[in-house]
Amino acid sequence: MIVRDIKDIAGTENEVSTPTWTSRRVLLKKDGMGFSFHETIIHPGTETHIWYKNHVEAVWCIEGDGEIETVADGKVYKLGPGVVYALNDNDEHYLRGGKEPLRVICVFNPPLTGQEVHDADGVYPLDEAKVA
Template structure:
């Protein structure tokens, strides 16, 4: 059984902070669950280009407001209680009107070191990305 508290992740290597989001990575590939789970803050007033080309993601908003715009498609409002699932690897913009707190689940699971590249993509594996330089 795995039991963790958010306090055990904050300010560790599993707390990844960028200019537009802060991902506190609770379950990772090393935990052997077949998915990863993250407590993520999307920062107010930001826009992030995201394209999970190598992953599927489900996101559940528990605090704040914003929107997700599918490139070439619709824009959907996000508020507490909203769930969206990127089951088609949709390239999108995620915008925080206020700070948004999201619970995110990825398959395949993240290792914990991933950040978006210039196209908004997480690599299929961090080791492969590091080998490419």
């Protein structure tokens, strides 16, 4: 059994930050669950270009506000507590923070290793290493 407290992740190597978001990586590839699990805070007034070519992601918005805009069709979806969105087609999008920090819970498949940040195309690299 794996039991972790989010408070124990803050300030460690499993908390990754950029100017637009801070992600606490709770479960990672090395945990052998087949997915990774994260708590992420999207900073107010920011915009992040994201295009997970190598991953699918499900996101549950817990608190705060923001929006997501899909590049393919320009649709904009408001985000707030209780909203869930799934990037089931590797959807290229813009994620924008609103007036308040947007706190989300994310699940990735395949799982992340822990230190990923978006490249110039908004992509997380695919880790092809096997986990023992």
